[in-house]
Amino acid sequence: MPPAPGMLLAVLALLAALAYLTATTRLRRRGDTWPGWRDACFAAGCAVLACASLGPLPGGPFTAHMAQHLALAMIAPVLVVLARPLTLLLRVLPARPRRALLTVAHSAFATVLVFPPLAALLDLGGLWLLYRTPLFAATHQPLVHAAVHVHVVASGLLFTFAVCQLDPMRRRWGLAWRATALLGAGAAHAVLAKSLYATPPPGTGFTTTDLHHGAQLMYYGGDVVELAIAVVLAVQWYVSTGRVRSHEQRRAGKVTATAVAGGPR
Amino acid sequence: MTGDSRPAVPEPVVPESAVPEPAAPGAAAPEPAVPEPAVLPGRSMAVCAVIGAAVMAAVDEIVFHQVLGWHHFFDRSTPAVGLLSDGLLHTAELLGLVLGFVLYADLRRRHALAPAHARAGLLLGLGGFQLFDGIVDHKLLRLHQIRYGVDLLIYDLVWNGAALVLLAVGAVLAVRARRRARS
DSSP: OOHHHHHHHHHHHHHHHHHHHHHHHHHHHHTOOOOHHHHHHHHHHHHHHHHHHHSOOSSSHHHHHHHHHHIIIIIHHHHHHHTOHHHHHHHHSOHHHHHHHHHHHTSHHHHHHTOHHHHHHHHHHHHHHHHHSTTTGGGGSHHHHHHHHHHHHHHHHHHHHHHHOOSOOSSOOOHHHHHHHHHHHHHHHHHHHHHHHHSOOTTOOOOHHHHHHHHHHHHHHHHHHHHHHHHHHHHHHHHHHHHHHHHHHHHHHHHHHHHHTTOOO | OOOOOSOOOOOOSSOGGGSOOTTOTTOSSOOOSSOOOOOOHHHHHHHHHHHHHHHHHHHIIIIIIIISOOSOSOOTTOOHHHHHHHHHHHHHHHHHHHHHHHHHHHHHHTTOOOHHHHHHHHHHHHHHHHHHIIIIIIIISOOOOSSSSSOHHHHHHHHHHHHHHHHHHHHHHHHHHHHHHHO
16 A cells, blocks of 8 residues: 555544634634534544554455455544534634535535435445456556545545435435435445455455455444444434424424413414 | 414413423323324334344344354355345345334334334244245345255254244234234
C-alpha cells in the first residue's frame, strides 16, 4: 500500500474532527444544545478513518485489505453520519457559505444522489466491480489505488447518509424505501462475501486461508454494521410514531377537556 | 402547526398546559385521553412470529455455523440462486430481528400486547423458520446440509421433526389463546 493517499486521508480525517469539535464548541457557547455523544461519534469515526488508512492491519494481505474496507467504507461512515455533520454545518456557517451549502444540498443532483436505492447501487455496484473485475489486481498502481480508496469512502458515506437520513435534505424518503435499500445492499454484500470465499478476485493470488478469513470478516463484519443501521431506522420509527401518538392524545385530551368543562359543543 | 379542523371556537378557558395529564392526581381514572386501541391479538402474534423466525435463523447461524461448525460457510455445489437466497435470507433475518423487537416495544407502549397470542406467535415463528430451512434450504435449494460426511436421514428427521413439534405447540397455544379471548 503506498503511504501517500493513506496519509492524506488520515490528515483529512483529523482536520475534519478538529473542525467538528471547534464548531460544536462554538455552538454550545452560543447557547445551542448539541448532544455530547455526537461529538464522540464523529471523533471516533475520524479516528477509525485515520487508523485504517495509516496502519498496517493484522492478518494476511487479503484479510488486512478486508479489515481496511470494513473500517473505511462501513464503520467510519456510520459513526460520521450519526454525528449529523450537515446539520452542524448549516447551524454554524455564516449566512453566505450557508446559503451556498444549502443550494448544493438541495440541488437536483444531490437529491437524486441520495435516493436510497441509487446510493445502494453506487456503493455495492462499486464493490462488485472492484472484486469481480481485474480492477482489484490493478490497485497496485498508486493512482488506481487512490481512486478506489476515495470511491469506497465516498460511496460508503453516501449510502449510510441516504439510508439513515438524519440530516435535512430536500426530498425525504419513507422508511420502506430506505429499509428495502438496506436489505438489498445487505444481501448483495453477503452474496459477494460468500462468493469471495470460493473464488478470489480475478488476477490475484491469495492463500486459501487468507481468502477465507477475509471473506468471513467481510460477511460478519457487514452484519454488525447493517445491524447498527437497522437500529438507527428502528429508533427513528419508534420515536416518530411515539411523537404522533402523544400529539394525537394531547389533541383528544383537549377535546375531552373542553367537553368536560361544558365547552361550546 | 395547529391543524385544528374545528371552527374558530373561543377556547381560552383551557390553555394547553392545563390539559389534564392522564395520571393527574385529581383524575378519577388514570385512563389515557384517547381510547387506546384494545389489545391487538393478531398483531401480537405476527410480531412475535417475526421475532421467532429471526431468532431461529440466528440460532442456526450461531450454533451450527459457528459453535459446531457443521454447516459450511460456503458449499461449492451451491447454485447461484441458492447463494442469492441465502444472502437475502441472512440479511432479512438481521433486519427482522430489529423490526420484530421495535414492533414489540410499540405494542407494549400502546398496551396492546396479548401475551398468550404473542407466545403462540413466537413458537410458530421458531418452528416455521426451522421447517422452511429444513425443506427449502436443505432439500430444494441444497444450499447446505445439516452435516457432512454422514447419513443425513436421521439428522433431517430430527431437524424437521423438531420444527413440526414447535409448530404444533404453537398451533395449540394459538387455539387456546383464541378460545380464551372469546370467552
